[in-house]
Amino acid sequence: xEQIYSSTPDSCxxxxxxxxxxxxxxxxxxxxxxxxxxxxxxxxxxN
Amino acid sequence: xxxxxxxxxxxxxYIQGDERALETLINRHNQxxxxxxxxxxxxxxxxxxxxxxxFIKVIRTLKLGKYNEEGKFYPWVMRIAHNLVVDHFRKSNxxxxxxxxxxxxxxxIMQENSLNAEKQLIKDQIESDIRDLMTQxxxxxxxxxxxxxYQDMSFKEIAENTGVSINTALGRMRYALINLRKLIEQxxxxxxx
Numbered sequence: 001x002e003q004i005y006s007s008t009p010d011s012c013x014x015x016x017x018x019x020x021x022x023x024x025x026x027x028x029x030x031x032x033x034x035x036x037x038x039x040x041x042x043x044x045x046x047n
Numbered sequence: 048x049x050x051x052x053x054x055x056x057x058x059x060x061y062i063q064g065d066e067r068a069l070e071t072l073i074n075r076h077n078q079x080x081x082x083x084x085x086x087x088x089x090x091x092x093x094x095x096x097x098x099x100x101x102f103i104k105v106i107r108t109l110k111l112g113k114y115n116e117e118g119k120f121y122p123w124v125m126r127i128a129h130n131l132v133v134d135h136f137r138k139s140n141x142x143x144x145x146x147x148x149x150x151x152x153x154x155x156i157m158q159e160n161s162l163n164a165e166k167q168l169i170k171d172q173i174e175s176d177i178r179d180l181m182t183q184x185x186x187x188x189x190x191x192x193x194x195x196x197y198q199d200m201s202f203k204e205i206a207e208n209t210g211v212s213i214n215t216a217l218g219r220m221r222y223a224l225i226n227l228r229k230l231i232e233q234x235x236x237x238x239x240x
Contacts, residue, residue, distance in 0.1 A: 015085045016078045017098040022070075025102045029069050034110050041111065 053208055054120035062109055073102060076121060080128055087132045097135060101128045122199050173238050180230045188223035191216055 031045045049057060049071040060068035080101065085094045104127050108114050114123075181189055190209060194200045200208070206216045231238060 013082065013085060014078055015081045015091065015094060017081050017095055021095050021099050022073050022077065025073060025099060025106065026066065026070055028103060029106045029110075030066055032106060032110055043107075 051207065053204065058109065058114065058120055062112070062114070069106070072120070076124060079121075080124060083125065084128055084132060088135065093135065097128060097131045100131050104131075119198060176236055176238065177227075180227055180234070180236075183230055184223055184226055188219050188226065191219040192223045192227075195220060 028045075033044050033046050035042045035044070049060070049068055052060075052068075052071070054072065054075075057068040057072050061072070077098075081094055081098050084097045084101075085091070088094055088097065101124060105124055181192060184192070187209075191205055194205045194208065195202070202213050202216045202220070206213045209216065211219075
């Protein structure tokens with residue numbers, strides 16, 4: 001009979017991204033600057 | 048100040064330059080999105096990577112002014128995450144593989160999900176009928192139905208947005224469905240595809 005059940009017992013485990021990941025995203029967002037000029041869009045990361 | 052705000056308000060605030068709105072959005076959807084990714088890849092580090100890549104795409108799209116799915120922020124983020132999970136499996140070559148043989152027909156696990164022209168017409172007609180019927184419901188029931196079915200909001204979010212308890216929102220949804228069924232019977236509409 002075809003195996004129809006998941007073999008991984010903790011597939012419903014609740015996990016969250018770490019503080020570092022969230023901090024990275026917030027810093028990335030702050031550093032990302034988008035400028036449009038003459039129909040062109042330029043992205044730059046300002047550290 | 049943003050904890051009570053809905054996603055679309057936060058998205059607007061973020062597009063207008065308020066970085067705190069992004070923090071609220073990330074924290075609000077962190078567990079749900081991470082758990083979704085983890086349920087596919089079963090690896091904490093890959094989950095973190097895909098979570099980050101998902102929000103990098105979100106941030107770029109919002110800052111570039113390309114976001115146009117107002118009211119459906121979380122389903123949109125989920126679609127990005129889902130696509131990145133698929134990309135991950137493509138890259139790592141870990142997709143389950145099936146080979147057709149005399150004892151196993153590949154078409155037993157493949158399904159044609161796209162609708163043909165006739166079924167698409169019927170689907171469009173059904174959706175149009177339902178939209179018309181919805182306009183005959185009381186305003187509060189219409190609102191709950193729209194938020195739940197078209198904006199994919201949870202009952203908690205609906206309750207917060209309409210200023211009622213979760214039980215009231217659930218009750219309104221229940222009566223909306225009961226009334227819709229009555230209207231369908233009254234108008235003798237066939238809603239099948």
